[in-house]
Amino acid sequence: MAHSLHHSILIRGGHVIDPGRMNGPAEVLIENGKIVAVGHNLAVPSRGQDASLRTIDATGQLVLPGFVDLHVHLREPGFEYKETIQTGTASAVAGGFTSVCCMPNTNPVNDNQAITEFILDQARAAGNAHVFPVGAVTKGSEGKELAEIGDLRRAGCVAISDDGRPVMNSLVMRRAMEYALAFDLPVIDHCEDLHLSEGGCMNEGLVSTQLGLQGIPAAAEDVMVARNLALAELTGARLHLAHVSTAGSVRMVREAKARGIRVTAEACPHHFSLTEEAVRDFNTLAKMNPPLRTWQDIQAIKEGLRDGTIDVIATDHAPHATQDKQREFAEAPFGIVGLETALPLTLALVEEGVLSLEAAVAKLTTAPAQTFSLTKGTLAPGADADVVVVDAQRQWEVDPSRFRSKSTNTPFAGWKVKGLATTTIVAGNVVYELA
């Protein structure tokens, strides 16, 4: 590992937010990879010369649990030219994320134990963030036969999803939900009716009409959200809805939660920061799936984040090489990188008054950890020492050429934003420091 090891780290002078547990000035003491204490005037164990103690001055900064991203694409195995587990996790820690859940749409698909183990091996070798693989729902994500979900679970998968290739057959989805119950494994769906969205490349609406691009109606998402909620109610499964993008989805999830259905939902920063207008000059960097929607949808997502309908902020980090995106709009692949811009875009919600600072931190830490039952996202004594120090006032301009990710496909280039991770610690090791 490139980074230095410290047996003890003391983070002093910062404002600690551990959602639901602590919100105020405090010190954080880390020893042997674990959080030892959060408080004042912490007794640092004396070890003679004390060569192994490192002190981090966090004066004027926030000290937070490392962020947990439930939705990333690390592209390895199969698409290493877009991203590798090494570069993807380097990007994660630069953005303050210490745990990422990687989607199974690699090549081969992560639908078996061997691939899951390979991913975990690569993650260990990279030594950046913790990686929690998401296994496929069906073999090859073909939507037909169930993958060996029990094996995937045993190998380390924390949820199942056929992300990007949603399970269209409702019976298969029902069986997957039922089967996953045996392992209490969350079932994630990328909600998209592939018939309604066929050929579409942006939101269906005024802009798609003006540009002559085939639209993807909001109903393509809503129809599947409705189906999945009905199946979750039928089966009692833990349903997690990926990247909610429509006002209709938010409304249905809110209603389902009120009725006690076990459903959680995530929203991506781009879906609350940009509208379909970003596509107007055929900008392939604004092409993702689900597509950027309308101002009304953004308002609904913000309201959903505020009232708890949407539990989690996740990035859907989807790296693509320059040559992939430099194509005609309809042919360019969906997706943008997100790990290194999620923090400031989330903090903008605090500035805007949508979320309190603690609630915003919770959407990136405690809430995602809880959603997939990960023992992460907290600074409780005894927890893994995954910590991020954030300068919330630091202004910076998004410059993709400085990303740690292998890819630079972001629509936020040139944005003046506020809030930056300055130090990231994973399991007691400083894995990232702002230069």
Added chain:
Amino acid sequence: MSLKRKDLTSIASLSPDEIMLILETADSFKEVTGREIKKVPALRGKTVVNFFFEPSTRTRTSFELAAKRLSADVINFSPSSSSIVKGESLLDTARNIEAMQADIIVLRHPSAGAAETLARGVKSSVINAGDGWHEHPTQALLDLFTLREKKLEFKGLRVAIVGDLAHSRVARSNIYALTKLGAEVRAVGPPTMIPACLEKLGVRVYYDMDEALRGVDVIMMLRLQLERQGRALFPTIREYSRLYGLTADRLRLAEPDALVMHPGPVNRGVEIAPEVADSFASVILDQVTNGVAVRMGVLYLLSGAN
């Protein structure tokens, strides 16, 4: 007077003054095309590349003739003969053509936005000869030219555009052009062929053709893409034709001197009855003639030769 722009990729980006400048420039070239020797030296020494990714006889020929009548050198590129099949990107291929000092690239491409993408990537002027369902600016310009030639004022002109507007670049360019110049545009077709939020472009939408045609000055028919039948846009050609075909009876609902237009190629007996296509009301062949003059005007204005 000149166009202060490198490219012509859309009508949406043109001002009414720019549109009128192109039409006025085309006037003088129309006169040239009527001469015995239909050639002027305006673009001598310039190279125009016709870069066509979709089969097209009429538009490509029209551009080729226009360029040749301006004395430009013309090269035709099409996918089967170019390196596109070898996996080279549109931009790379275009940069290669540019490296051969092409002054103007005329692009026809199945993907919306292709012309704008290309225009951003090369120094040559780019003329959009149709990009997906997005725009076909020179078609709209030649339609305007034809209407103006028939001494019609654009302001208050009532124009019905009938057919599959959702998948039509001709419809989009004409909607932008006509509304910019003050015409009243009626969009007519089954709801499956009317794209989302079309009214926001300043047009009125009709599903009933008879109602829509009442009192119009111009009927612009769109070509029905017959292969779309399988995609649940309309049940059968028979039913489409009965509901949205332009018959002699329907033509009588319009103003007595109404004009009938069609960008071609015509599906006779489907969207337009043969006797209507061949009637005095039809200006379909005038459109074709004027296409050459209008494209000469556009090539001339973009070449910087003026």
